[in-house]
Amino acid sequence: MNIDLSTQTPALVYSTMAQTIMPRPIAWVLSENEGGSYNLAPFSYFAPICSDPPLVMISVSKKPDGSLKDTRANIIDRDNFVLHIPSWEQLEPMNSSAATLDAGVSEVDELGIELTEFPGSPLPRIKESRVAMACSLFEVKEIGNGPYAMIIGRIHHIYILDEAIVEQTAESIRISPSTLNPVGRLGGPQYTELGRIVTLARPK
Ligand SMILES: Cc1cc2nc3c(=O)[nH]c(=O)nc-3n(C[C@H](O)[C@H](O)[C@H](O)COP(=O)(O)O)c2cc1C
Numbered sequence: 419m420n421i422d423l424s425t426q427t428p429a430l431v432y433s434t435m436a437q438t439i440m441p442r443p444i445a446w447v448l449s450e451n452e453g454g455s456y457n458l459a460p461f462s463y464f465a466p467i468c469s470d471p472p473l474v475m476i477s478v479s480k481k482p483d484g485s486l487k488d489t490r491a492n493i494i495d496r497d498n499f500v501l502h503i504p505s506w507e508q509l510e511p512m513n514s515s516a517a518t519l520d521a522g523v524s525e526v527d528e529l530g531i532e533l534t535e536f537p538g539s540p541l542p543r544i545k546e547s548r549v550a551m552a553c554s555l556f557e558v559k560e561i562g563n564g565p566y567a568m569i570i571g572r573i574h575h576i577y578i579l580d581e582a583i584v585e586q587t588a589e590s591i592r593i594s595p596s597t598l599n600p601v602g603r604l605g606g607p608q609y610t611e612l613g614r615i616v617t618l619a620r621p622k
Contacts (some may be wrong), residue, residue: 428564437605444603445476446502446512448526448533449492450541455524457488458515458531458544460504462603463566472573473556474501480565481518488521493569494519494554500541501571503549508613512601513609541595548579548598 423431445464449457463477472536478490486494502511515525526533533542539552553571560567582597595612602610 433605434477438468440604441610443599444504444512445474446504446515446544446547447476447489448500448510448544449489450496450498451488451492451522451524452495453522455522456526456533456542457492458525458529459487459489460512460516461489464559467570471556471572474551474553474573475570476501477561477566477568482605484565485521488519490558490567490569491521493571494558497555499539499553499555499571500530500536500539500543501551501553501573502547503598504601505546505548506601507599508544509555509601509609510545513607536575543577548582550577552577553577559596 421434423434426434442462443464444469445461447459447461451457452523461476461478465475466603467475471506476489478487481487489499511529511531517525517528519525519528525531532545534545536543536550536552541552543550543552551574552575555574556570558567574597579591579597582594584592584594586592595615599612602612604610
């Protein structure tokens with residue numbers, strides 16, 4: 419099948435892209451609500467985009483009523499956020515944190531997720547996280563005709579579970595993918611965990 423996207427509805431275009439560009443990593447983003455509670459939501463339109471400076475982006479749409487998602491509003495208003503890479507063991511709470519709640523209602527409180535101090539970050543991280551990145555807002559770009567905004571964040575600190583670090587020098591770090599065991603997003607409500615891992619030298 420050869421699909422001409424210019425003749426398709428935005429919903430079909432989304433559904434086709436989401437089920438072909440996969441598996442996608444998931445950014446599980448903690449931000450601060452007005453009033454000081456913490457918001458948590460997953461985003462799989464997520465990518466690293468630069469390492470000098472260290473930048474990542476998430477693409478955030480709007481709520482069904484057209485208002486800004488809490489993550490987007492919180493980051494614009496308060497600048498800082500913590501991006502976690504969820505492990506397979508966190509699949510269910512990560513998925514549950516995508517529920518559309520009223521602004522100010524904390525997914526962290528609703529789901530009973532334990533947080534811990536994150537040295538170098540003004541915000542805490544999820545205690546059970548294996549990777550957490552303390553980020554600040556770098557730039558927001560409205561994109562396309564739809565409700566999307568690309569939120570670009572600058573990473574300041576990265577927490578990595580000690581047991582996942584295999585070796586580290588001044589020039590490189592080797593991290594065990596199977597210890598991090600990240601969740602991958604497929605299309606719709608489907609997820610995957612790591613499959614076979616192969617090592618292949620890069621051609622010169
Ligand atoms: C695995 C997963 C990935 C998601 N990825 C995105 C995404 O990339 N962009 C987006 O706008 N919403 C995405 N969503 C939906 C948001 O998580 C959902 O709208 C959430 O309620 C937003 O929360 P907030 O209003 O607290 O920011 C995703 C949901 C799931 C379960």
